[in-house]
Amino acid sequence: MKVTDRIAVHRAAWHTATVVETVPETPGSRRLVLDVPTWPGNDAGAHLDIRLTAPDGYQASRAYSIASAVEATRLTLVVDRLEYGEVSPFLVDELRVGDQLEVHGPLGRFFLWHPPTEGDGAQLPPVQLIGAGSGIVPLFAMAAAHAASGDMTRFRLLYSVRDPEHVFFRKELAEAAKRCPGPLEIDFIYTREAPDGWPTAPGRVTRDVLASHSIPPSEMPRIYLCGPTPFVEMVSMWLVEAGHDPAQIRAERFGGA
Ligand SMILES: Cc1cc2nc3c(=O)[nH]c(=O)nc-3n(C[C@H](O)[C@H](O)[C@H](O)COP(=O)(O)OP(=O)(O)OC[C@H]3O[C@@H](n4cnc5c(N)ncnc54)[C@H](O)[C@@H]3O)c2cc1C
CATH class of the missing domain: 2.40.30.10 (Translation factors)
Incomplete structure (x- = not known):
């Protein structure tokens, strides 16, 4: 279609x-x-x-x-x-x-994902989702649609959230990652409090955290980025500076100064 x-x-x-x-x-x-x-x-x-x-x-x-x-x-x-x-x-x-x-x-026409159809060709780029706070909502919809469709495209989600209690769709994200036939990798970045035994101390997403928790520019991912305006603007700048193609970055700002 x-x-x-x-x-x-x-x-x-x-x-x-x-x-x-x-x-x-x-x-x-x-x-x-x-x-x-x-x-x-x-x-x-x-x-x-x-x-x-x-x-x-x-x-x-x-x-x-x-x-x-x-x-x-x-x-x-x-x-x-x-x-x-x-x-x-x-x-x-x-x-x-x-x-x-x-x-x-x-x-919304630009910030949409749908499972590949015949006209899309065999080899689609991997998909990197990056969200903060309630910016996870449309990204969750994409991850869940990907898992439900049987699509084999590689998906990776970086989710910046203040602490484990504030994770949206905790159960559904874990289920989607389990039942997804293609890869769906989820990276939580806790900004204020991490679960016991978490390998890294809580902290905001930085340029280095972004680079180590996302699909590299060499793999030319399609990127969907969503959250408060300052988060989206900072992360888009880092993505472009890291070498990602700006045409592959789709961003949605939820407001906030
Ligand atoms: C495309 C799109 C999708 C959205 N989806 C969601 C969603 O799924 N869930 C959700 O909770 N919100 C979502 N939002 C944000 C939502 O539209 C409202 O902006 C939000 O609920 C605040 O509305 P309000 O009337 O309570 O606050 P307002 O009275 O509009 O704003 C109060 C103050 O808070 C600031 N502000 C507004 N939004 C934010 C924010 N997100 N973070 C920090 N400060 C903010 C404003 O600049 C203002 O100073 C989305 C926004 C867009 C543009």
């Missing part, structure tokens, strides 16, 4: 979503499962906009990545609560099963 056909299949529109599940994912974040009967499906990496309307008509909308990537009408999101945020505290603390939301999507 050509890219243009896929865009036509997954054309963005407004939909009414009903919350069918809301469970804590980590301290400060919540997994939301939405039932959207009119959803056209989406590729891994896509996002949607949620629009909230107050009783006085005031509206606010924010983008959220879709953790699920299938031709299904149940969508999984994970929302991290920003203490002084306008929308995320409502989604994390107030939203209840049965509530309805306006959602617009699926959105």
